[in-house]
Amino acid sequence: xxxxxxxxxxxxxxxxxxxxxxxxxxxxxxxxxxxxxxxxxxxxxxxxxxxxxxxxxxxxxxxxxxxxxxxxxxxxxxxxxxxxxxxxxxxxxxxxxxxxxxxxxxxxxxxxxxxxxxxxxxxxxxxxxxxxxxxxxxxxxxxxxxxxxxxxxxxxxxxxxxxx
Amino acid sequence: xxxxxxxxxxxxxxxxxxxxxxxxxxxxxxxxxxxxxxxxxxxxxxxxxxxxxxxxxxxxxxxxxxxxxxxxxxxxxxxxxxxxxxxxxxxxxxxxxxxxxxxxxxxxxxxxxxxxxxxxxxxxxxxxxxxxxxxxxxxxxxxxxxxxxxxxxxxxxxxxxxxxxxxxxxxxxxxxxxxxxxxxxxxxxxxxxxxxxxxxxxxxxxxxxxxxxxxxxxxxxxxxxxxxxxxxxxxxxxxxxxxxxxxxxxxxxxxxxxxxxxxxxxxxxxxxxxxxxxxxxxxxxxxxxxxxxxxxxxxxxxxxxxxxxxxxxxxxxxxxxxxxxxxxxxxxxxxxxxxxxxxxxxxxxxxxxxxxxxxxxxxxxxxxxxxxxxxxxxxxxxxxxxxxxxxxxxxxxxxxxxxxxxxxxxxxxxxxxxxxxxxxxxxxxxxxxxxxxxxxxxxxxxxxxxxxxxxxxxxxxx
Numbered sequence: 001x002x003x004x005x006x007x008x009x010x011x012x013x014x015x016x017x018x019x020x021x022x023x024x025x026x027x028x029x030x031x032x033x034x035x036x037x038x039x040x041x042x043x044x045x046x047x048x049x050x051x052x053x054x055x056x057x058x059x060x061x062x063x064x065x066x067x068x069x070x071x072x073x074x075x076x077x078x079x080x081x082x083x084x085x086x087x088x089x090x091x092x093x094x095x096x097x098x099x100x101x102x103x104x105x106x107x108x109x110x111x112x113x114x115x116x117x118x119x120x121x122x123x124x125x126x127x128x129x130x131x132x133x134x135x136x137x138x139x140x141x142x143x144x145x146x147x148x149x150x151x152x153x154x155x156x157x158x159x160x161x162x163x164x
Numbered sequence: 165x166x167x168x169x170x171x172x173x174x175x176x177x178x179x180x181x182x183x184x185x186x187x188x189x190x191x192x193x194x195x196x197x198x199x200x201x202x203x204x205x206x207x208x209x210x211x212x213x214x215x216x217x218x219x220x221x222x223x224x225x226x227x228x229x230x231x232x233x234x235x236x237x238x239x240x241x242x243x244x245x246x247x248x249x250x251x252x253x254x255x256x257x258x259x260x261x262x263x264x265x266x267x268x269x270x271x272x273x274x275x276x277x278x279x280x281x282x283x284x285x286x287x288x289x290x291x292x293x294x295x296x297x298x299x300x301x302x303x304x305x306x307x308x309x310x311x312x313x314x315x316x317x318x319x320x321x322x323x324x325x326x327x328x329x330x331x332x333x334x335x336x337x338x339x340x341x342x343x344x345x346x347x348x349x350x351x352x353x354x355x356x357x358x359x360x361x362x363x364x365x366x367x368x369x370x371x372x373x374x375x376x377x378x379x380x381x382x383x384x385x386x387x388x389x390x391x392x393x394x395x396x397x398x399x400x401x402x403x404x405x406x407x408x409x410x411x412x413x414x415x416x417x418x419x420x421x422x423x424x425x426x427x428x429x430x431x432x433x434x435x436x437x438x439x440x441x442x443x444x445x446x447x448x449x450x451x452x453x454x455x456x457x458x459x460x461x462x463x464x465x466x467x468x469x470x471x472x473x474x475x476x477x478x479x480x481x482x483x484x485x486x487x488x489x490x491x492x493x494x495x496x497x498x499x500x501x502x503x504x505x506x507x508x509x510x511x512x513x514x515x516x517x518x519x520x521x522x523x524x525x526x527x528x529x530x531x532x533x534x535x536x537x538x539x540x541x542x543x544x545x546x547x548x549x550x551x552x553x554x555x556x557x558x559x560x561x562x563x564x565x566x567x568x569x570x571x572x573x574x575x576x577x578x579x580x581x582x583x584x585x586x587x588x589x590x591x592x593x594x595x596x597x598x599x600x601x602x603x604x605x606x607x608x609x610x611x612x613x614x615x616x617x618x619x620x621x622x623x624x625x626x
Contacts, residue, residue: 010360011359011360011450011452013556013558013559015537015538015556015558015559015560015561016558016559016560019538019560019563019565020537020538020539020560020561020563021537021538021539021543021563023200023201023234023235023537023539024200024235024239024240024242024243024246024539025242026201026203026204026207026246026311027204027207038559038560038565061360062359062360062363062393065359065360065393066294066556066558067293067294067537068291068292068293068294068296068308068309068310069201069310070201070204070310070311070312073310087360087363089360089363089393090363090364090393090395091294091308091309091310094309094310094313095310095312095313098310098312098313099310099312139188139325139327140188141188141324141325141327142325144325145324145325150312151312151313151315151316151324152208152211152212152312152315154316154324155212155315155316155319155320155324156212156213156214156215156216158320159212159213159216159218159319159320160216160218
């Protein structure tokens with residue numbers, strides 16, 4: 001259960017999520033401060049801890065298009081944000097899986113800022129409107145990385161098992 | 165059923181006779197490229213090995229390329245620190261394809277890779293940069309990945325869990341009109357497909373126009389396929405590929421070339437008549453917001469940028485110089501030129517393009533990514549409009565969310581620099597011929613009072 005704290009349109013680029021001018025900052029422990037930094041109001045709320053971990057960003061199509069910069073995913077992980085989008089740009093989707101950003105592909109999602117959402121039985125349930133929307137499952141191979149806790153533990157296990 | 169280019173490459177890289185779309189494969193990587201974000205890759209790579217008791221060694225130091233280009237020379241002590249960390253890692257691991265901040269072999273990764281012969285047809289190449297799609301111009305399957313994914317590649321030498329992508333076939337026929345360039349083809353295509361039209365797919369280029377196009381032009385096409393969401397762009401390798409590899413990249417052993425099967429299955433076919441194309445402009449703030457240049461005519465511009473991994477190559481500089489020769493950049497405009505590599509910079513010096521740009525009033529900067537991603541050099545003021553040959557016009561892209569970026573070809577950028585507003589290059593009067601060989605530019609009617617002083621006793625040479 002979490003509240004929609006940011007509602008966005010289509011083609012939200014990595015330059016909006018994490019502007020290029022902060023790319024010299026790379027560590028996942030340091031990137032969250034610059035999440036959506038050009039949306040001064042939202043960024044301020046994050047830093048003031050006025051946004052509960054587990055809150056949702058809801059976006060239209062092609063979320064995370066543009067750069068391969070992983071900071072765009074890690075900066076959201078740091079605040080415990082979850083992203084629901086109609087679909088995601090390829091590199092962002094893979095980065096999210098690799099670094100453990102909770103993301104859901106939900107092509108028909110309808111939600112407004114302030115709505116309460118829950119993920120139940122492969123559906124996004126909008127508790128405020130009472131409507132629910134199907135989730136598109138990730139390919140099995142990607143789910144295995146999520147289940148391992150991200151690509152670092154997944155790869156670590158491969159190396160330990162001698163599968164290199 | 166036959167296979168597309170990417171299917172054939174992935175079958176080869178996994179040792180299988182064939183692969184189908186959506187199969188999950190783990191292909192061997194021929195080359196793994198990073199730039200300054202190698203600092204994050206190193207961090208993630210160390211994390212993978214932490215606690216395993218196994219020494220953290222990359223799988224093959226000769227197959228890793230690291231090129232400093234995003235922030236060169238370093239714009240901050242933080243970047244300088246990251247670059248230092250990478251240099252130390254490169255030395256420790258014995259990584260050979262390392263291009264530091266140097267005037268003899270530096271430049272933008274997507275030019276350094278092809279011009280040094282690091283890209284071979286039929287290979288699998290990954291890079292921690294979304295424009296890694298560029299190298300499909302030489303018939304490779306080349307795509308962008310994140311830093312953690314790269315750390316796994318450094319450890320394993322293969323890329324995990326790749327779904328074989330479907331392919332969109334793009335057929336371009338007809339002769340491009342004067343001042344209409346490969347950039348206009350790809351902008352037009354992105355406009356047609358939309359910013360997500362090729363998401364998770366590969367774009368394969370065919371047709372007479374592509375056949376006749378130089379590798380430089382093909383790099384422009386493949387570079388920007390990611391702006392339609394594509395995993396990669398590929399031009400099936402041909403005689404031009406071989407020419408480039410031999411003559412420009414110094415490659416001795418060229419692998420056997422292969423193209424797609426004649427009966428390959430494509431998800432979509434898009435045809436473009438190059439002869440009917442006009443110069444294109446991508447309006448703010450998405451790359452698929454593309455219109456013919458006429459729709460932008462008269463928009464006042466404060467900054468022009470020619471350069472980047474998209475359009476900073478010698479032919480781009482050549483066409484821009486031919487338009488600017490003997491002309492002046494409008495006083496209302498700051499014009500910045502970034503050659504894509506120091507090799508290109510030196511060629512441009514020899515050919516007199518750099519002198520032409522400077523005499524016109526442009527500033528010629530060091531090779532690197534420059535203002536394209538807003539890290540340093542050439543940031544925009546609130547309300548500024550920039551016209552650039554770069555590849556993205558997202559809000560905030562050139563360092564300021566309250567500015568606007570328009571994208572175009574080098575010809576359109578040069579023509580617009582003269583007028584100070586977006587201008588159709590087909591309407592500019594050509595420079596008074598001036599044979600391209602003219603090492604001695606102008607000095608004809610500049611009969612200003614104070615002559616003398618001293619004639620630069622150049623001579624010598626020749």
